[in-house]
Amino acid sequence: MYTERARSKVVVGAAILSGGRVLACARSAPPEVAGRFEFPGGKVEPGESEIDAVARECAEELGITVRPGARLGVDVPLGNGWAVLRVYLAELIGDAQPRALEHRELRWLAVDELDSVLWLPADVPIVEALRAHLTAAG
């Protein structure tokens, strides 16, 4: 049956890795979260797969092509439960470098720099999973 929970949305994010660094993106809006860092991404559209949404959002927001891979960390509930944040590892492919088409700022962070930016609150457990992943990967 259709329940509120079944209809809750998925916001996908991409942990884009290159040379052992991850791309952190500072939001430009809305004002209450402008300047806070996040994984690029957004809402999955009706009928769209999560993997396709990751690739679409990275193209729209950063002008790049990525190959989404494994899930990273757990689903994190957003706000009052209107959605969950679900992050995928992603690999940058092709020659294009990310551009801040919608973000205020982009930073490539090494594992020891993950705490150098202020992440959105929901991202904190994902960043912890990323720290473990990058540490294990050496």
Ligand SMILES: Nc1nc2c([nH]c(=O)n2[C@H]2C[C@H](O)[C@@H](COP(=O)(O)OP(=O)(O)OP(=O)(O)O)O2)c(=O)[nH]1
């Ligand atoms: N993309 C992204 N959104 C996040 C993260 N962490 C987090 O709390 N969010 C929240 C912020 C927003 O409330 C929501 C995603 O909204 P968005 O504005 O990026 O999504 P969208 O591109 O589909 O937006 P729109 O079409 O409605 O304008 O999820 C994250 O790491 N990445």
